[in-house]
Amino acid sequence: MTSVKPTNIPEGDFANYFCTYGYLYHQKEMLEDPQRMQAYHDSIFLNKAQFKDKVVLDVGTGSGILAIWAAQAGARKVYAVEATNMAGHARKLADSNGVGEKIELIQGYMENIELPEKVDIIISEWMGYFLLRESMLDSVLVARDKWLKPGGALYPSHARMFISAIKSNTPARKYADYVDSGANWQSFTKTVADNYGVDMSCLTPEYDKEQSTFFLKTSQWVDLHPNQLLGKPCVLKNFDLNKVTVEEIKVVKESFELKVEPQHQKYKQDEDEEMGDTKDVQVSGFGGWFDVHFRGSEENPATTEVELSTAPDVNGATHWGQQCFYLHPAAVVGAGDSLHGNLNMHRSKENHRLMSVNIEFSHHRMVNGTSYAAPPRSCTFNIE
Numbered sequence: 001m002t003s004v005k006p007t008n009i010p011e012g013d014f015a016n017y018f019c020t021y022g023y024l025y026h027q028k029e030m031l032e033d034p035q036r037m038q039a040y041h042d043s044i045f046l047n048k049a050q051f052k053d054k055v056v057l058d059v060g061t062g063s064g065i066l067a068i069w070a071a072q073a074g075a076r077k078v079y080a081v082e083a084t085n086m087a088g089h090a091r092k093l094a095d096s097n098g099v100g101e102k103i104e105l106i107q108g109y110m111e112n113i114e115l116p117e118k119v120d121i122i123i124s125e126w127m128g129y130f131l132l133r134e135s136m137l138d139s140v141l142v143a144r145d146k147w148l149k150p151g152g153a154l155y156p157s158h159a160r161m162f163i164s165a166i167k168s169n170t171p172a173r174k175y176a177d178y179v180d181s182g183a184n185w186q187s188f189t190k191t192v193a194d195n196y197g198v199d200m201s202c203l204t205p206e207y208d209k210e211q212s213t214f215f216l217k218t219s220q221w222v223d224l225h226p227n228q229l230l231g232k233p234c235v236l237k238n239f240d241l242n243k244v245t246v247e248e249i250k251v252v253k254e255s256f257e258l259k260v261e262p263q264h265q266k267y268k269q270d271e272d273e274e275m276g277d278t279k280d281v282q283v284s285g286f287g288g289w290f291d292v293h294f295r296g297s298e299e300n301p302a303t304t305e306v307e308l309s310t311a312p313d314v315n316g317a318t319h320w321g322q323q324c325f326y327l328h329p330a331a332v333v334g335a336g337d338s339l340h341g342n343l344n345m346h347r348s349k350e351n352h353r354l355m356s357v358n359i360e361f362s363h364h365r366m367v368n369g370t371s372y373a374a375p376p377r378s379c380t381f382n383i384e
Contacts, residue, residue, distance in 0.1 A: 062082060226314060256342070282330040360379075
């Protein structure tokens with residue numbers, strides 16, 4: 001089964017991003033996320049007065065679910081824009097659910113399409129891992145600047161990024177996998193040399209770089225348990241989507257301070273493993289996640305504010321999960337110490353929809369009222 005590239009999408013962006021969104025199985029994965037579905041459903045139907053008789057733009061409509069809900073809530077007109085051939089499925093769904101006359105499906109790049117009128121509300125599910133991966137927010141902000149009426153509202157309207165120190169057994173396993181991959185390469189090169197007369201060992205540095213990047217320098221999707229958090233999370237960044245610009249989201253450069261406060265209860269991470277507090281605390285890495293809020297705008301505020309959070313939860317993660325940036329080796333600190341750091345996240349040079357994250361931090365300890373800082377550490381990760 002293949003996804004056919006629409007003529008309106010550049011080849012590179014289709015291969016790197018849009019192709020997966022043209023499949024129903026991928027749409028189904030998102031539609032099966034109950035936190036996602038309930039938050040967007042509530043943001044519309046608990047604010048029906050804001051949608052009644054209004055013109056709505058759905059950016060990246062996918063299956064068309066948000067456009068259908070907006071129409072059901074009383075919108076006069078809904079423009080549903082979708083770059084992929086999923087637009088055809090969305091059109092069929094709108095017709096079969098009795099709202100086809102209200103919804104105009106437009107297949108194309110949001111940046112390139114033209115609408116016949118300005119809109120009162122822009123709704124979109126644009127968030128990626130750690131909020132900004134995929135860079136889809138760009139399209140929403142372009143639509144806002146071009147098509148939203150003065151005083152119009154965005155749903156969601158605000159977003160926050162969080163970071164926390166975490167404890168986990170995963171980094172040790174990932175490092176062991178990295179070591180195993182190196183041993184396997186050595187065995188492989190010996191076999192090729194012995195059996196086929198070609199010495200491939202000259203490529204060992206390149207192979208090691210690939211494996212190091214994959215196992216040690218790439219963030220990981222995880223479902224963190226709240227007990228894995230080593231203290232209170234820090235709000236890394238706030239975004240007012242009614243005001244933020246595309247340039248302002250291309251780079252996130254923020255400082256943070258995290259006080260290490262281990263949970264006073266044991267947690268079970270694997271079937272056969274149990275971890276608890278020790279005198280020294282191993283900070284295995286940093287966890288990152290986000291939330292978004294549906295508040296409308298100052299001129300057209302929501303009647304009922306709705307929050308969609310991707311924070312660690314005892315009931316399990318959303319499909320966004322959390323992104324973990326693991327340290328090799330772990331940082332060993334004392335309970336009550338703090339980590340002072342800076343996070344710099346920018347778009348990958350190779351693919352603007354992926355992210356590169358640098359975290360620089362130092363360990364601080366208070367002794368008799370004086371703060372002592374360990375030498376800083378710097379780690380760089382890819383969010384793939």
